[in-house]
Amino acid sequence: MTTLAIDAHPKAGERPTPATKTALQDHRWPPRVGLHPGLVLTLYLVLALAPVAIAAAHPLPPRPFWDEVASALGLSALAIMCLEFMLSGRYRSVSGRIGIDLTMRFHQLVALSLVGFMLVHPFVYSTPMGHALPWDTDAHLRLGLDTWSIATGAVAWGLLVVLVATAIGRRLLPYRYESWRGAHAIGAVLVTGLVAHHALAAGRYSAQPAMIVFWGALLTLAGMTLIYVYIIRSIQQKRAPYAVHSVESVAADTWELRLKARDGAGTHGTLRFQPGQFAWVKIGPHPFRVREHPFSISTAPEQTPEIGFTIRENGDFTRHIGEIPPGTPAYLDGPHGNFVPDAEEIPTVYIAGGVGIAPMLSHLRAFRTEGDRRPITLIYGNRTVDYIASKAELDQMAQHLNLKVHYVLQEPPEDWDGPAGMITQDVLDACLPRESRRVARYFICGPGPMIDAVDRELRNLDVPAHRIISEKFDYT
Ligand SMILES: Cc1cc2nc3c(=O)[nH]c(=O)nc-3n(C[C@H](O)[C@H](O)[C@H](O)COP(=O)(O)OP(=O)(O)OC[C@H]3O[C@@H](n4cnc5c(N)ncnc54)[C@H](O)[C@@H]3O)c2cc1C
Structure with a gap:
């Protein structure tokens, strides 16, 4: 076990009074937009369960209990599929308020759950599958499936399994991220179309007028999402163009890419963000392209119209960041994310x-300004x-802010007197100021396994879970 003796916070005596207001509260930065998470969840549940409620309200002759369960699973599955878009x-x-990370999870x-619903749906029926009988108008003797509705149901059933399996095992596939993403979107449209056909052609309840109106509305919303994501958003981006201003090396394999709003006016077309938010970046002559990458903004809002990103070489796009010439057109979709500082000047820990x-860096640069x-x-x-990004600037910031920096190196040089190895519980215990441990705000960002480990270690050190905010750079 490493024993560390580190001065946790030498400037503790100089702390400002808690809850001192900062410019963050002056609303110089835009407030976060978005519906309350509770409201989003309620709306979600209402829409996912609405078809079951509409079906229950239909005065059709009763069927065996398990048939009703099977129908409810199928109806909810189609609603959930539309909501996935x-x-x-x-x-x-x-x-906006939940965070994209949590939304994607x-x-x-x-x-x-959708796969679960779809997999069991055909096997829960007790009524025979056969074609409709002419005198059985409400399909309670036979399920009344024709050849097409059986075919679309069966193909959707298999395709959904493939869609989810390839999403889970994406990294094992020999395809680029963009190819997977394109195939995933096309697959999702296909499955939804097939399930919609199956439900409308075979479904006992989906053929009812109220249900047809509901499916029409939900499918239109899902379709409009695609139009919004791939067309309208690109048109909006075209109206707010950026250009690469500079690309500088800030550490080994790490670059700071600076963009500038192309009209140069500073407000028109410039992203309005809070420190720590991120944007999807497209680099190229026009925004009508699928290829885009999420990067955290590392400059402060006050630095606009310049917007900077600190980028580590990771794959086929990021490996070529250093070669992008100034003047290259760029487009942004954002701001997104909840990795933003508290308005009050409370003790803050970054890991x-x-x-x-x-x-x-975005937070620290904003605090300095x-x-x-x-x-x-x-x-x-x-x-x-x-590999320490912007080290000279961080060291300089330690002189100007109430900031104590602890660099932790896995492969330290011989004369290194700081912590070595991973960021373990011992390292955290030695570096974290004791007196504010339970009340400080903690921000963690880095590789997924590191975030999970640090989160665990912080809790072992009695840090309440609600004081921790983390951002993963990967949705897998
Ligand atoms: C919210 C968020 C913020 C991020 N901020 C930063 C940052 O500030 N600096 C930084 O260096 N990296 C950041 N990343 C990671 C960065 O997006 C990826 O490293 C980059 O997209 C890899 O692209 P590539 O073509 O070089 O590599 P690829 O080999 O194509 O991708 C490597 C991995 O990056 C992820 N990825 C690639 N493209 C996308 C995409 N369009 N959407 C979502 N994930 C994608 C996938 O998991 C993929 O497996 C962030 C990621 C997220 C989700």
Whole structure:
């Protein structure tokens, strides 16, 4: 076990009084938009269960209990399928307050339930599957499926399994992320279309007028999401163009890409964001392209019309960041995300792994511009000293902010006197100020496994879960 003796926060005596107001509360930065998470969940449940309620309200002759269960599963499955489009549509009204990270996790969790519903749906019926009998007008003797409705149901059933399995095992597939994403979108449209046909052609309840209106509305909303994501949003981006201003190396394999609003006016067309939010970035001559990448904004809102991103080489797009010439057109979709600082000047702890420092740079740069005096501890892990992004600036910020920086190196040089290895519980225990441990706000960003480990270790150190905010750079 490593024993560390680190001065946790030498400036503790100089802390400002708690809850000192900062410019964050002056609304100089835009307020976060989005519906309350409780309202989003309620709306979601209402829409997912609405077809079951509409079906229950229909005065059709009763059928065996399990037939009704099977129908309810099928009806909810189609509603959930349509809602999946809206969850992944990056609507700020939906994910603005919840965060895209959590919204995407919900999308994935729901997809698993969907597979469950769809898999059991055909096997729960007790009524025979056969063709409708002429005198059985409300299909309680036979399910009344014709050849087409059986075919669309069966193909959708198999395709949905493939769709979810390829999403879970995406990294094992020999395809680029963009190819998978395109195939996933096309597959989702196909499955939804097939299920809609199956429900309308074979469904006992879906053939009722009220249900036809409901399905029409929900399918239109799902279709409009696609039009919004792939066409309308691109048109909006075309009206607010950016250009690459500079690309500079800030550490090994790490670049700071700076964009500038092309009209140069500073407000028109410039993203209005809070420190720590992120945007999807498209680089190229026009915004009508599928290829885009999410990056945290690492500059402060006050630095607009320049907007910067700290980017680590990771794959086929990021490997070429350093080669992008100034003047190249760029387009942004954002701001998104909830990795934003508290308005009050409360003790704040940042724990970053590698390029996870990017959104924290945005916070620190904003604090510096604002003259914010909150007590800050930054624990920043990297493989070697060469990978510490913007080190000179961080060291300089430690002079101006109420900031204590602890670099943690996995492969330290011989003369290194800081913590070595991973960011373990011992490292955290040694670096975190004791007196504010339970009340500080904690931000964690870095590789997924690191975030999970640090989250666990913080809780072992008695940090309440609700004080921790984390951002994963991967939705897998
Ligand atoms: C919210 C968020 C913020 C991020 N912020 C930063 C940052 O500030 N700095 C930084 O260096 N990296 C950041 N990333 C990670 C960055 O988006 C990926 O490293 C980058 O997109 C990889 O692209 P590539 O073509 O180089 O590599 P690829 O080999 O194509 O992709 C590597 C992995 O990156 C992810 N990825 C790629 N494209 C997308 C996409 N369009 N949408 C979602 N995930 C994608 C996938 O998991 C993929 O497996 C962030 C990711 C997220 C989700």
